[in-house]
Amino acid sequence: xxxxxxxxxxxxxxxxxxxxxxxxxxxxxxxxxxxxxxxxxxxxxxxxxxxxxxxxxxxxxxxxxxxxxxxxxxxxxxxxxxxxxxxxxxxxxxxxxxxxxxxxxxxxxxxxxxxxxxxxxxxxxxxxxxxxxxxxxxxxxxxxxxxxxxxxxxxxxxxxxxxxxxxxxxxxxxxxxxxxxxxxxxxxxxxxxxxxxxxxxxxxxxxxxxxxxxxxxxxxxxxxxxxx
Amino acid sequence: xxxxxxxxxxxxxxxxxxxxxxxxxxxxxxxxxxxxxxxxxxxxxxxxxxxxxxxxxxxxxxxxxxxxxxxxxxxxxxxxxxxxxxxxxxxxxxxxxxxxxxxxxxxxxxxxxxxxxxxxxxxxxxxxxxxxxxxxxxxxxxxxxxxxxxxxxxxxxxxxxxxxxxxxxxxxxxxxxxxxxxxxxxxxxxxxxxxxxxxxxxxxxxxxxxxxxxxxxxxxxxxxxxxxxxxxxxxxxxxxxxxxxxxxxxxxxxxxxxxxxxxxxxxxxxxxxxxxxxxxxxxxxxxxxxxxxxxxxxxxxxxxxxxxxxxxxxxxxxxxxxxxxxxxxxxxxxxxxxxxxxxxxxxxxxxxxxxxxxxxxxxxxxxxxxxxxxxxxxxxxxxxxxxxxxxxxxxxxxxxxxxxxxxxxxxxxxxxxxxxxxxxxxxxxxxxxxxxxxxxxxxxxxxxxxxxxxxxxxxxxxxxxxxxxxxxxxxxxxxxxxxxxxxxxxxxxxxxxxxxxxxxxxxxxxxxxxxxxxxxxxxxxxxxxxxxxxxxxxxxxxxxxxxxxxxxxxxxxxxxxxxxxxxxxxxxxxxxxxxxxxxxxxxxxxxxxxxxxxxxxxxxxxx
Numbered sequence: 001x002x003x004x005x006x007x008x009x010x011x012x013x014x015x016x017x018x019x020x021x022x023x024x025x026x027x028x029x030x031x032x033x034x035x036x037x038x039x040x041x042x043x044x045x046x047x048x049x050x051x052x053x054x055x056x057x058x059x060x061x062x063x064x065x066x067x068x069x070x071x072x073x074x075x076x077x078x079x080x081x082x083x084x085x086x087x088x089x090x091x092x093x094x095x096x097x098x099x100x101x102x103x104x105x106x107x108x109x110x111x112x113x114x115x116x117x118x119x120x121x122x123x124x125x126x127x128x129x130x131x132x133x134x135x136x137x138x139x140x141x142x143x144x145x146x147x148x149x150x151x152x153x154x155x156x157x158x159x160x161x162x163x164x165x166x167x168x169x170x171x172x173x174x175x176x177x178x179x180x181x182x183x184x185x186x187x188x189x190x191x192x193x194x195x196x197x198x199x200x201x202x203x204x205x206x207x208x209x210x211x212x213x214x215x216x217x218x219x220x221x222x223x224x225x226x227x228x
Numbered sequence: 229x230x231x232x233x234x235x236x237x238x239x240x241x242x243x244x245x246x247x248x249x250x251x252x253x254x255x256x257x258x259x260x261x262x263x264x265x266x267x268x269x270x271x272x273x274x275x276x277x278x279x280x281x282x283x284x285x286x287x288x289x290x291x292x293x294x295x296x297x298x299x300x301x302x303x304x305x306x307x308x309x310x311x312x313x314x315x316x317x318x319x320x321x322x323x324x325x326x327x328x329x330x331x332x333x334x335x336x337x338x339x340x341x342x343x344x345x346x347x348x349x350x351x352x353x354x355x356x357x358x359x360x361x362x363x364x365x366x367x368x369x370x371x372x373x374x375x376x377x378x379x380x381x382x383x384x385x386x387x388x389x390x391x392x393x394x395x396x397x398x399x400x401x402x403x404x405x406x407x408x409x410x411x412x413x414x415x416x417x418x419x420x421x422x423x424x425x426x427x428x429x430x431x432x433x434x435x436x437x438x439x440x441x442x443x444x445x446x447x448x449x450x451x452x453x454x455x456x457x458x459x460x461x462x463x464x465x466x467x468x469x470x471x472x473x474x475x476x477x478x479x480x481x482x483x484x485x486x487x488x489x490x491x492x493x494x495x496x497x498x499x500x501x502x503x504x505x506x507x508x509x510x511x512x513x514x515x516x517x518x519x520x521x522x523x524x525x526x527x528x529x530x531x532x533x534x535x536x537x538x539x540x541x542x543x544x545x546x547x548x549x550x551x552x553x554x555x556x557x558x559x560x561x562x563x564x565x566x567x568x569x570x571x572x573x574x575x576x577x578x579x580x581x582x583x584x585x586x587x588x589x590x591x592x593x594x595x596x597x598x599x600x601x602x603x604x605x606x607x608x609x610x611x612x613x614x615x616x617x618x619x620x621x622x623x624x625x626x627x628x629x630x631x632x633x634x635x636x637x638x639x640x641x642x643x644x645x646x647x648x649x650x651x652x653x654x655x656x657x658x659x660x661x662x663x664x665x666x667x668x669x670x671x672x673x674x675x676x677x678x679x680x681x682x683x684x685x686x687x688x689x690x691x692x693x694x695x696x697x698x699x700x701x702x703x704x705x706x707x708x709x710x711x712x713x714x715x716x717x718x719x720x721x722x723x724x725x726x727x728x729x730x731x732x733x734x735x736x737x738x739x740x741x742x743x744x745x746x747x748x749x750x751x752x753x754x755x756x757x758x759x760x761x762x763x764x765x766x767x768x769x770x771x772x773x774x775x776x777x778x779x780x781x782x783x784x785x786x787x788x789x790x791x792x793x794x795x796x797x798x799x800x801x802x803x804x805x806x807x808x809x810x811x812x813x814x815x816x817x818x819x820x821x822x823x824x825x826x827x828x829x830x831x832x833x834x835x
Contacts, residue, residue, distance in 0.1 A: 017550045024553055058542055082549075084542035089602075105545035106584055109556040176616070187619065191647060192604075220607040220642045 006120050007031045009050035011041050011067060012082065013060050021054065024109045030116070038062030042070055050077065052119055057083045057094055065097045072098030076155035078119035082107075095196035100157040101183060102193075118184030119157075131166040133226045134214050136205055138166055147205060157182065158201045165215060165225035174222040198223055272468070272475045279467035280460060287456040298448055302441050307403070307420060309352065310436045314401055314422040317346045317356065317434060321426045322399065328427045331360055339430070346432075357385070357433040361394070384409075385433055389423045398425040408437060418442060477505040481512055493520040533598035541591050548584065555580050582718075589720035593703070596727040603731050605756035608647050609640040610681050611674055617651045621658035621670070628667050632658065635673040643681045644756040649728040653736065654683065656721040657748045661687035663717075664746070675764040676754070680734075682765040684749040692740025700738050701726045725750075735760060739767045 008025055012018045013036045025032040035044040039061035045053070053071060057064035068079055081094045081102040091102055103115055129140040137146045140163055145152045154162065164181045165173060173181075175191040183193060198217075202209040213227050266273055321327065326338035339358040346356045389404040396402060401424045408417045418441075422434040480497060487495040496516060497509040559577045562570040595601050618632055625632055661670040668688035675682050692700065699705050704719035722736075729736035732752050740746030751763040 014546045014550070017546055017553075020550045020553045023557065027557075084545040106548040106552045109553045112553070174612075195606075220609065220640070 006051035006116075007033065007048060008052050008054060008116065009045060009048055010034050010054045011038070011059065011064070012036065012054070012056040013058075014056070021112070024112065025116070028113050028116075036060075038064065038067050041067045045071060046074075052116060053077060053079045054116070055079055055081050055099070057081055057085070057090065065093055068094060068097045068099050072155075076153070076158075078156060080115055080119060091190070092192055092196060095193065096200070098155075098200075100155070100197075102190075114184070121184065131163065133166050133169060136162075136214055138163060145205070152204055154201070154204060157197065158204065161197055161201055162205070162215070162225075165223060169226040170224055172218045172221050172224045178222070194223075271478075272471045275471045275475075276464060276468050280464045283460045283463040287460055291452050291456045295449060295452060299445055302445060303438070306436070306438060306441055310354070310420050310422065310434070311401070311403065313352065313354065314424075314434045318399070318401055318424050318426060318432060320346060321358070321424075321430070321432050324427070327430050330428060331430075335360065353437065355435040357431075357435070359431050359433065361429060361431065385423065386421055389421055389433075393423040393425055393431055396425065398428075400424060474505070477508065481508055484512060484516075488516055488519070493523060530599050533594075534600040537591060537594050537598055537600065544587060548580075548587070552580055552584070586718045586720075589718045589724060592724050593720055593727070596724070596731075601727070601731055603756065604646045604648070605644045605732075606647065607642050607644050610643050610645065610650065610676075610683065610752070611636045611641045613645075613647060613650050614654055614672060614674055614683055617654035618658055618672075620655060621662045624659065625662045625670065628662060628665070630662065630665060630667050631669045632662070633669055633671045635671065637674060637676060641674060641676045641681045643676075643752055643754040645732060645752055646728075649731065650750075650752070653725040653728050653750055654685075656725045657683075657685040657750070659717070660721065661685045661689075661746075661748070664689040666690060668745070673765060677762075677764040678754075679758060680751050680753055680760055680762070680764055682749060682751040682763045684747055684765045684767075686745065686747040686769060688745035691742045691745045692738065693742055697738040697740055697746075701736070733757060733760065735763065737767050739769070744769075 008030045010018050010021050010025075010032050012021070012034070015036065018034050018036065022032045022034065033044065033048045033050065035041050038059035041055075041059075041062065055064050055068060055071075059067065064081065068081070071077065071079060078101075079099045081091075081099040082105060083090060083094065083102055084105045085091070094102060100119055101115055103112060127141065131138040131140065135148045136152075138159075139145075143156075143159060145154055145159065145162065160182045161178065164178065175194040178194050179185040179189050179191065183189070198215055199209070202212050202215055205214055206212045214225065216224055216227065218224055267277075321342060324338065324342055326334065327342060339360070343356050343358045346358075348354050348356075386404050386406045389402055389406075392402040392404075401422055404421045404423070406419050406421050408419050418438040420436040420438060422436075424432050426432055477497075484495050484497050493516065496513045499506050499509045499513070555573070555576050558573040562573045565573065614636060615634065618634075622632055658670065658672070665687040666689040671686040673684045673686070701722050703723045706719060726736050729750055729752070733756075734750065734752035737749050737751075738746060739749070747767065747769055749763060749765055749767045751760060751765075753760050
C-alpha cells in the first residue's frame with residue numbers, strides 16, 4: 001500500500017489524547033490539525049478543509065453528534081467517530097447523523113491508522129465505467145450518480161457502497177462482505193454500520209425509501225442491487 | 229344418546245324446513261361455550277343462579293306441604309258437613325214407621341217418599357239412594373228396588389261400602405272416598421259416599437260429589453304456584469341487586485389492578501362512604517401509591533446507575549486510550565531501548581490488554597446490573613455466527629495442536645438474535661472449551677426446531693466436579709485457584725454470557741463430569757421475545773447420538789467470512805456424521821495423566 005498523505009482534523013477535548021493521536025498520525029505521514037471545542041469545530045473545519053475528520057462524540061460546547069450533522073450538511077468528507085460508548089443508541093445515533101465509521105475507546109494505534117487509511121483509500125484512476133440500476137446511473141470514474149438525469153449528492157462512502165452493490169446486480173451481499181469491501185474490515189465488525197448506511201443511501205436514491213427498488217433487503221441474508 | 233340427538237335434530241330440521249344442521253350444532257356449541265365461560269368469569273351470575281335454585285327448592289318444598297295441608301282441611305270440612313247431613317237423613321229414615329216393618333207391597337212407595345223427603349233442598353248438592361238388597365227382593369215385595377233422587381239411574385255404590393253396610397250393625401254410618409267415573413272428555417270427579425242400614429233390611433246411601441272442592445283446590449294450587457314463582461324471581465332480583473352492589477366495586481378494583489399491572493401507575497379507585505368496599509378502595513389506592521413510589525425510586529436508581537456506568541466508561545476510556553496508544557508507540561520502539569525498558573514496554577502492552585478486557589467486562593456486567601442492556605435483535609443465520617466466533621479459539625486450538633469440529637445443519641439456522649451478544653457468548657464458550665480441553669478436540673453442534681435454535685460446545689478435558697455446573701456462571705469463579713494465573717480470561721466471561729442468553733429469553737446451561745469433559749448448551753428462541761419449551765439438543769452427551777466422541781476425520785473448520793456459506797457447513801456436517809473413532813475412551817484416561825502440564829504462554833502469545 002502506498003503511503004498516503006492527508007489532512008486529518010482531530011476534534012477532541014482531551015489534550016493528552018489529542019496530542020497522542022497527533023504523534024501517531026504524524027508518524028504515519030498525515031497532517032493533523034486540532035480543535036478542542038465543539039463550537040469552534042466548524043470554523044476550523046472550513047479553514048483547514050481536511051481530508052478526514054476524527055470526531056470525539058463527547059465535547060464541550062456543541063456535542064459531537066451536532067458537529068457531525070453540520071459537517072455532513074456541508075461536505076461528504078469521511079468522518080470517523082471516537083466513542084467511549086459502544087451502546088446501541090450512541091453508535092447508531094452517530095452513524096445516523098452522518099459518520100462513516102466509528103472506533104470504540106480504548107483502541108490500538110494500528111486500528112486507528114487502519115480505519116483512517118481505509119476511509120482515505122481511493123483508487124487513483126478508475127477505469128471509465130458506467131453502471132445502471134433501475135433509473136439510477138453511476139459514472140464510476142467521474143464519481144457522480146444521477147437518477148432520471150438528476151444528479152444525486154452522495155458521500156464517498158455511500159458512493160462506494162452503491163458501486164459495490166451495482167457492480168454485481170442481483171448478487172446478494174451479506175453485511176460481512178460489504179463491511180470488508182466497502183469499509184475495509186477484514187474481521188467481522190458491527191453490522192449496524194451497513195444497516196445505517198444502507199438507510200442513508202436509500203433516503204437519497206430511492207423514490208420511496210420505505211419500499212426500496214434499487215437497494216433491496218434480502219431478509220436474513222443481506223442486500224442486493226436491483227429489483228426481482 | 230347419539231341416536232336421540234340425531235332424531236331430535238332430524239325432527240327439528242323437519243320443523244324448521246331448512247336443513248342446516250352444522251349451523252345449528254356449531255351455534256348451540258358456541259352458546260354453551262359462552263355460557264360456561266360466563267359462568268366461570270361472573271361471580272354475579274353464580275350468586276344469582278345459586279339464589280334461584282335454592283329459593284326454588286325452598287319454595288317448592290314449602291308450597292308442597294302447604295298444599296297438602298290445605299287439601300286435607302278442605303276435604304275434612306266437607307266430610308264433617310256431609311256426615312252431619314247423612315246422620316240427619318239416617319235419623320229420619322229410622323223414624324219411618326212403614327220402613328221399620330218387613331218389606332211388603334207398599335214398601336216401594338214408602339222408599340220413594342223417604343227418598344223425596346231426604347232430597348237436598350238447596351245448599352250442598354248430593355244424591356240419596358234408598359234401596360232394598362237384591363236378596364230381599366222377592367215376589368211378595370212388589371216392585372221394591374233402588375230409589376234414587378238423581379236422574380239417569382243410581383250411581384254405582386262402591387263394593388267395599390256395600391259389604392261394610394251389609395255386615396255392619398243397623399244404624400251405623402259408614403264412609404268411603406270414591407271416584408265418579410269420568411265423563412267423556414272430562415276428569416274423574418272424587419266423591420264421598422256414606423251408607424247405613426235401617427229398619428230391618430233397608431239401606432240408605434248418600435253421594436256427595438267433590439267437584440266444587442276439586443275446583444277450589446285447583447285454583448288454590450294455581451295461585452300458590454304463581455306466588456311461588458313470583459317469589460323466586462323476586463328473590464333472584466333482590467340477590468342480583470345486592471350482588472351488584474358488592475360485585476361492581478370489586479369489578480372496578482379488579483380492572484384498576486389490571487390497569488396498574490399493565491404499567492398505568494396513576495390508576496386509582498373512587499372511595500365512597502366508610503364501608504368495607506371503601507376500605508378496599510383505600511387500601512388499593514395506598515398500594516398503588518406505594519408501588520408507584522417504589523417503582524419510580526427504582527427507576528431513578530437505575531437511571532443514576534446507568535449514568536454512572538456511562539460516565540465511568542467515558543472517563544476511564546479516554547485516558548486508557550492515551551495510555552494504550554502511548555504503549556503501542558513504546559512497544560514499537562522497544563528494539564531501540566535497553567533490555568529493562570524493552571521488557572517493561574512488553575509487559576505494559578500485555579497487561580494493558582488484560583486491563584482493557586477486564587474493564588470492558590466490568591462495564592458490561594454493570595450495564596446488566598443496572599438493567600440498561602438492550603436487545604438489538606435481527607434475523608441472522610446462527611450457524612454463520614458460530615463459524616465467525618471461532619477465529620480466536622481456532623488460533624488457540626492450533627497452538628494447542630487440537631481442532632474445532634463443527635457439526636452444523638446444512639440449512640441456515642435463521643433466528644432473531646442480537647448478533648453481537650451471541651457472538652460474544654460463543655467466543656467465550658469456544659475459548660473456554662479449547663482452554664480446558666487438555667489438547668483434545670472441541671465439538672460444536674447446532675440444531676434447530678420450530679421454536680428454538682441450540683448450540684452446544686463439548687470439550688473432553690478435565691470436566692466439572694458435581695455442583696460446578698452452576699458455579700461456573702458465578703463472577704470471578706475459577707475451577708482451580710492454582711491455575712487462575714495461567715488463563716487469560718477475566719473471570720466474567722460466563723457470567724456475561726449467561727446474562728446475554730437471558731436477555732434473549734434463552735438458556736445457557738452447563739454439564740460436566742470429572743474426567744469426561746464438559747458441555748455448554750446455548751438455547752435461544754427463534755423469534756425475539758418468544759418463549760422456550762425445550763431445546764433441540766440434549767445437555768447430557770450420554771443422550772446425544774453423534775457427539776459422544778471426537779472425530780479425527782472432521783473437516784477443517786474455517787472461520788473465513790467469505791466462505792461461510794451453507795455448502796461449506798453441509799460438507800463439514802456430512803463428513804463428521806459418518807466417521808467415529810475410539811479416541812474418547814482412551815482420551816479420558818489420558819486427560820487425568822496429562823494434567824499439570826498446562827501451557828501458560830497466553831500473555832506472551834497475545835502481545
